[in-house]
Amino acid sequence: DVKVTQSSRYLVKRTGEKVFLECVQDMDHENMFWYRQDPGLGLRLIYFSYDVKMKEKGDIPEGYSVSREKKERFSLILESASTNQTSMYLCASQGGEEKLFFGSGTQLSVL
Amino acid sequence: LAKTTQPISMDSYEGQEVNITCSHNNIATNDYITWYQQFPSQGPRFIIQGYKTKVTNEVASLFIPADRKSSTLSLPRVSLSDTAVYYCLVGDMDSSYKLIFGSGTRLLVRP
Numbered sequence: 001d002v003k004v005t006q007s008s009r010y011l012v013k014r015t016g017e018k019v020f021l022e023c024v025q026d027m028d029h030e031n032m033f034w035y036r037q038d039p040g041l042g043l044r045l046i047y048f049s050y051d052v053k054m055k056e057k058g059d060i061p062e063g064y065s066v067s068r069e070k071k072e073r074f075s076l077i078l079e080s081a082s083t084n085q086t087s088m089y090l091c092a093s094q095g096g097e098e099k100l101f102f103g104s105g106t107q108l109s110v111l
Numbered sequence: 112l113a114k115t116t117q118p119i120s121m122d123s124y125e126g127q128e129v130n131i132t133c134s135h136n137n138i139a140t141n142d143y144i145t146w147y148q149q150f151p152s153q154g155p156r157f158i159i160q161g162y163k164t165k166v167t168n169e170v171a172s173l174f175i176p177a178d179r180k181s182s183t184l185s186l187p188r189v190s191l192s193d194t195a196v197y198y199c200l201v202g203d204m205d206s207s208y209k210l211i212f213g214s215g216t217r218l219l220v221r222p
Contacts, residue, residue, distance in 0.1 A: 004154075033210075043155070043198070043212040090154050099145060100200070100210065102154030 003027075006091050006103035013110050019078040021106050023091030029101075031094035032074035034058075034066065036087040037105075043090065049074055081110045115199050120217040129186040131216050133199030136180050142202030144175060144182045149196045149215075158197075159184065186218075194220045 007022035025032065033048040035058075045058030049068040063085060067075040074093075078085055086109050092100040116134040123129045135144070143162050147155035159166060161173040161182070172185040186193055196215045 035212075042215045045210075088152075092154070094210075099157055099160060100147070100155070102156070105152070105154050107152075 004091060004093050004101050004103040006089075006106050008106050009104065011106055011108045013078075013081050013108065015082060015110060017078075017081050017110075019081050019108070019110075021076040021078075021089055021091075021108070023074045023076070023103055024072050025074075025093035025101070026072065027093065027095060027101070028071065029093040029095055030071075032068065033092040033094070033100070034064075034074065034076045035090045035092065036060070037090060038087050046076065081108075083110050086110045115201060115212070115214075117197075117199055117214055117216045119214065120219070122219050122221065123189055124221050125190055126188050129189050129193075129218060129220075131184045131186075131197055131199075131218070132181055133184070134181045135199070135201045138179050139202045144173070144179070145200040146171070146173065146182075146184045147198040147200060147212075149198065155198060189218075189220045191220050191222065194218060 004025045013019050031050050034046045035043045036046055037043050044060050046060055046064050047055055047058050047066040049055045052068055052071050055066050065077045089106045091103045094100055143160050145160040146158045148158050149155040159168055159171045159173045161175050163175050166173045174183040196217050198212050198215045200210055200212055
């Protein structure tokens with residue numbers, strides 16, 4: 001089975017802190033994604049990567065950056081966390097025929 | 112941008128068949144249609160995927176008309192454990208890497 005692992009299940013940070021969310025997949029997938037999910041808004045795409053060191057902005061990239069130094073790892077970075085970035089963050093990797101495999105999510109609270 | 116439209120919520124009773132329809136007018140020629148299921152505090156999980164006509168697996172069926180501008184997820188004889196949010200996912204014509212989730216349909220199965 002494909003495994004997508006997010007480093008933290010719950011995270012509490014303070015406003016202005018730099019935050020790293022890590023995601024690792026074990027299926028040698030080319031494409032990886034970061035989404036955030038908020039009540040009533042569904043899943044919104046922040047960034048995606050289709051190869052090592054390659055990235056593209058999704059629908060809501062403001063306030064975020066990403067890093068893909070190795071194929072299996074895709075990191076989401078909040079340079080200076082703000083309260084409106086409190087959310088559930090979901091990482092996914094993409095296999096054949098556009099099938100996505102999701103991690104369990106990281107619930108981030110910014111105080 | 113490609114866009115999908117689903118009912119916000121649906122109610123059903125145990126043992127009934129549930130049909131959830133998704134509209135996707137701008138689907139790309141080579142894109143697949145994929146449905147996901149999400150329980151609270153978990154990442155979405157793949158249910159079924161299709162390109163055209165009908166696809167069936169052990170948990171659901173997917174009906175896609177010839178014009179592919181919509182699709183219907185059919186859940187036979189639902190149980191309480193099928194209570195979840197169901198997302199319809201199609202490719203984006205502007206970028207094959209950008210996969211857009213629908214707003215999701217919250218299905219409540221009552222005893």
